[in-house]
Amino acid sequence: MTETRAYHHGDLRRALLAAAVVAIEEVGPAALSLRDLARRAGVSHAAPAHHFGDKAGLLTALAAEGFDRLAQTLTATGDDLLEAGVAYVDFAVTHRAYFEVMFRPELYRADDAEVIAARGRASAALRSGVVALSTGGAPADPDRDSLAAWSIAHGFATLWLAGALPARVGDNPREAARAVLSRPPPTNTPPPSPPPAR
Amino acid sequence: MTETRAYHHGDLRRALLAAAVVAIEEVGPAALSLRDLARRAGVSHAAPAHHFGDKAGLLTALAAEGFDRLAQTLTATGDDLLEAGVAYVDFAVTHRAYFEVMFRPELYRADDAEVIAARGRASAALRSGVVALSTGGAPADPDRDSLAAWSIAHGFATLWLAGALPARVGDNPREAARAVLSRPPPTNTPPPSPPPAR
DNA sequence: TCGGTAACTTGTCAGTGGCAAGATTGCGCG
DNA sequence: CGCGCAATCTTGCCACTGACAAGTTACCGA
Numbered sequence: 001m002t003e004t005r006a007y008h009h010g011d012l013r014r015a016l017l018a019a020a021v022v023a024i025e026e027v028g029p030a031a032l033s034l035r036d037l038a039r040r041a042g043v044s045h046a047a048p049a050h051h052f053g054d055k056a057g058l059l060t061a062l063a064a065e066g067f068d069r070l071a072q073t074l075t076a077t078g079d080d081l082l083e084a085g086v087a088y089v090d091f092a093v094t095h096r097a098y099f100e101v102m103f104r105p106e107l108y109r110a111d112d113a114e115v116i117a118a119r120g121r122a123s124a125a126l127r128s129g130v131v132a133l134s135t136g137g138a139p140a141d142p143d144r145d146s147l148a149a150w151s152i153a154h155g156f157a158t159l160w161l162a163g164a165l166p167a168r169v170g171d172n173p174r175e176a177a178r179a180v181l182s183r184p185p186p187t188n189t190p191p192p193s194p195p196p197a198r
Numbered sequence: 199m200t201e202t203r204a205y206h207h208g209d210l211r212r213a214l215l216a217a218a219v220v221a222i223e224e225v226g227p228a229a230l231s232l233r234d235l236a237r238r239a240g241v242s243h244a245a246p247a248h249h250f251g252d253k254a255g256l257l258t259a260l261a262a263e264g265f266d267r268l269a270q271t272l273t274a275t276g277d278d279l280l281e282a283g284v285a286y287v288d289f290a291v292t293h294r295a296y297f298e299v300m301f302r303p304e305l306y307r308a309d310d311a312e313v314i315a316a317r318g319r320a321s322a323a324l325r326s327g328v329v330a331l332s333t334g335g336a337p338a339d340p341d342r343d344s345l346a347a348w349s350i351a352h353g354f355a356t357l358w359l360a361g362a363l364p365a366r367v368g369d370n371p372r373e374a375a376r377a378v379l380s381r382p383p384p385t386n387t388p389p390p391s392p393p394p395a396r
Numbered sequence: 397t398c399g400g401t402a403a404c405t406t407g408t409c410a411g412t413g414g415c416a417a418g419a420t421t422g423c424g425c426g
Numbered sequence: 427c428g429c430g431c432a433a434t435c436t437t438g439c440c441a442c443t444g445a446c447a448a449g450t451t452a453c454c455g456a
Contacts, residue, residue: 012403012404027304028302028304028305029228030227030228030229030304030305031228031304033442033443033444034443034444034445035442035443035444036443043404043405044404044405044406045405045406045443045444046404046405046406046407046445046446047403047404047405049444049445049446050402050403050404051403054444054445055444055445103356103357103360103362104226104360105360105361105362106225106226106228106229107226107228110361123364141381143366144377144378144381145381147354147363147367147378148350148378148379148381150353150357151349151350151351151353151354151357151378152346152349152350152353153349153353154353154356154357155348155349155350155351155352155353155354155355155356156345156349156353157353158301158352158353158356159301159348159349159352162301162302162303163303163308164301164303165345166321168341169345179342180342180345180346180349181346183339183342183343183346210434210435231411231412231413232412232413232414233411233412233413234412241435241436242435242436242437243412243413243436243437244414244415244435244436244437244438245434245435245436247413247414247415248433248434248435249434251414252413252414253413253414
């Protein structure tokens with residue numbers, strides 16, 4: 001969409017985004033420095049501003065691209081809910097920089113049109129797994145179910161990235177995610193409907 | 199533990215932490231400025247450094263306090279797993295500044311002794327709900343179950359804070375969390391045991 | 397070939413984190 | 427009682443950053 005062709009220096013826009021991914025993986029999205037990106041790309045300190053306006057502009061582009069890639073990944077996975085969850089976690093780990101920016105809306109312009117569009121595609125892809133499953137019979141509330149599915153995958157991914165999980169989960173995110181996602185936590189108190197005197 | 203008594207200016211250490219909570223709720227933990235905290239507390243720009251060494255030191259103190267408060271909250275909630283999950287989400291929303299720092303280990307010294315201790319208390323409190331439930335019969339793997347329970351509560355809380363949830367979930371975090379947590383997502387591919395032919 | 401414009405540079409300014417050195421204050425102890 | 431002394435806080439400084447303004451370069455089309 002906003003494809004800027006290369007004039008002088010090759011595709012600087014692309015180069016800056018690539019450098020940003022590397023830098024974010026090294027120091028996190030908050031400590032990202034535009035001047036550092038410029039140095040990595042071999043241009044002057046003000047070059048990034050030309051392509052992205054400001055730091056938020058660059059992160060907006062990154063977030064949009066991230067949601068787009070996530071949507072593609074989920075779509076390619078198909079309608080298997082468990083596989084979609086595993087793919088979600090895998091995306092977070094293998095595209096850490098994108099993922100961390102995507103869910104920090106205070107760092108970019110979350111109301112950007114491209115971001116909203118790409119986000120919608122990702123949401124739809126995630127939801128389709130739940131809907132497909134609900135035709136199987138059991139689920140009654142797809143809204144709530146897809147929220148629950150999203151929450152558990154997102155929570156596991158976030159905790160993994162934060163290094164908050166205990167060492168015993170191992171170092172293979174796909175495997176660990178599959179184990180956790182395939183066995184949702186049990187409920188103790190039933191929903192506020194009639195007590196279990198059925 | 200590290201209680202610094204007030205000498206000249208009242209309890210500056212406490213005042214700075216309180217100011218940090220307010221500032222983080224306004225601009226996020228990354229955009230936090232030590233100089234802004236100093237201004238809010240009416241001291242010179244270098245005063246914070248004396249109490250916390252550097253920015254990471256201040257956030258380390260905040261994280262430790264946050265894990266401690268979370269542990270207290272969860273302990274007070276008792277052994278009901280659903281209530282613990284709701285309390286977790288409620289903590290994240292009502293103590294947003296603490297929560298956001300706690301799970302951004304790149305911002306502070308996660309290997310700090312007090313942080314590790316407080317974190318351990320919180321983990322234990324969370325886990326006790328699952329263990330208590332497992333005596334009820336069903337669950338076979340408390341490790342995996344507590345990870346799943348933690349993931350779904352953490353994911354929902356994180357998505358809520360990021361403003362990523364659709365508008366239809368409403369504006370009452372406790373209520374919304376209860377709905378989602380009481381109905382974990384269904385599994386499609388059953389665990390490699392017999393299929394759901396019950 | 398020449399004007400226009402996109403792409404980039406140079407220069408600058410306010411704000412920030414962190415360090416060093418100094419000033420102030422109140423407590424411990426003789 | 428008062429003196430040393432350490433904890434507390436201030437002043438001053440430097441390197442770095444994001445943002446802006448103004449200038450320069452290189453390409454493209456007429």
